[in-house]
Amino acid sequence: MILDIFAQRARTFEGKLQVELAQLQHMSTRLIRGWTHLERQKGGIGLRGPGETQLETDRRLLRVRIKSITRRLEKVRRQREQGRRSRKRAEVPQAALVGYTNAGKSTLFNRVTESVVYAADQLFATLDPTLRRIDLPDIGPVVLADTVGFIRHLPHKLVEAFRATLEETRQADLLLHVIDSHDPERLENMDQVHSVLKEINADEVPQLEVYNKIDLLQGVEPKIQRNDEGRPVRVWVSAVTGDGIELLQEAIKELLSDDMLQGQLTLKPAQGRIRARLYRLGAIQSEAYSESGDIVLDIRLPKPDFERLSKQEGLSDGCFSISC
Numbered sequence: 001m002i003l004d005i006f007a008q009r010a011r012t013f014e015g016k017l018q019v020e021l022a023q024l025q026h027m028s029t030r031l032i033r034g035w036t037h038l039e040r041q042k043g044g045i046g047l048r049g050p051g052e053t054q055l056e057t058d059r060r061l062l063r064v065r066i067k068s069i070t071r072r073l074e075k076v077r078r079q080r081e082q083g084r085r086s087r088k089r090a091e092v093p094q095a096a097l098v099g100y101t102n103a104g105k106s107t108l109f110n111r112v113t114e115s116v117v118y119a120a121d122q123l124f125a126t127l128d129p130t131l132r133r134i135d136l137p138d139i140g141p142v143v144l145a146d147t148v149g150f151i152r153h154l155p156h157k158l159v160e161a162f163r164a165t166l167e168e169t170r171q172a173d174l175l176l177h178v179i180d181s182h183d184p185e186r187l188e189n190m191d192q193v194h195s196v197l198k199e200i201n202a203d204e205v206p207q208l209e210v211y212n213k214i215d216l217l218q219g220v221e222p223k224i225q226r227n228d229e230g231r232p233v234r235v236w237v238s239a240v241t242g243d244g245i246e247l248l249q250e251a252i253k254e255l256l257s258d259d260m261l262q263g264q265l266t267l268k269p270a271q272g273r274i275r276a277r278l279y280r281l282g283a284i285q286s287e288a289y290s291e292s293g294d295i296v297l298d299i300r301l302p303k304p305d306f307e308r309l310s311k312q313e314g315l316s317d318g319c320f321s322i323s324c
């Protein structure tokens, strides 16, 4: 039964609860059907058979269990939502690993998160083992999410059951589409992944293709492939041997920093309002005062946010420098 397969695959707490809920709901519809069937059989006799009582007990227990799981799910979702909001506030970019089942997402996840400085973050670590905060050189913290593999003919109900994974995907700043480069069916699988992404409205999120398992191919070296504008579009790696992992990090860094702006901003003491706004955006990394009393801020924030602020506050180019 497909729900059992998903039960084995669901690794997050929320995923497990989702699957159990789906199983219980499935059982309860069958119990109701069984019960009406019995009722019809005994109709007219007017006796409460022991079978009926058992069924009633089962149904009541099921209802209690369903209710308790629903409550726990709501709690987990609220926590997840809080985590996401605080990440958004701090503007920590998020990348999610997606791809067909068996492409090597989890292996890659472990490889990437072990090879960079691991910044323990209790909130994510305890809430969900498939989210990890990593520190990439030059770019700072990034949250990396592993997700459950996509398969063909994913029933619609189960798309709902994997809400957690799907939301990580939709809200990500970058999708790393992991592909088993050695699989003869990789093109069909990629199509399948694209159509699931479309179905969950995640097809607009920027994507990087990660051709994994190059250790199984003859004469393929790790490399970054770029489009005409020089943007990385595909990276060739092996999660098992670790070949190409630095290139992958480099590509992630380039794609994520594309939208981020980092530099030094010098403000007059009278421009405290701008400083306050930047604080609210979580954009200030450090601040100091110059000898003339100016405020010197190291800032990092999404480009559109900076452009909006600088237009509204009439910042001249002169007070901002990328590297001075």
Ligand SMILES: Nc1nc2c(ncn2[C@@H]2O[C@H](COP(=O)(O)OP(=O)(O)OP(=O)(O)O)[C@@H](O)[C@H]2O)c(=O)[nH]1
Pocket (backbone or CB within 6 Å): 099, 100, 101, 102, 103, 104, 105, 106, 107, 108, 147, 148, 149, 150, 212, 213, 214, 215, 216, 237, 238, 239, 240, 241
């Ligand atoms: N040869 C080789 N095998 C790999 C590589 N990466 C992953 N594998 C193997 O591929 C299999 C699947 O790897 P996983 O990391 O579990 O794949 P996944 O994409 O997370 O799979 P799901 O979670 O089911 O979607 C495992 O047996 C891995 O050891 C690689 O670079 N080279």
Ligand SMILES: [Mg+2]
Pocket (backbone or CB within 6 Å): 105, 106, 107, 147, 148, 149
């Ligand atoms: Mg996996």
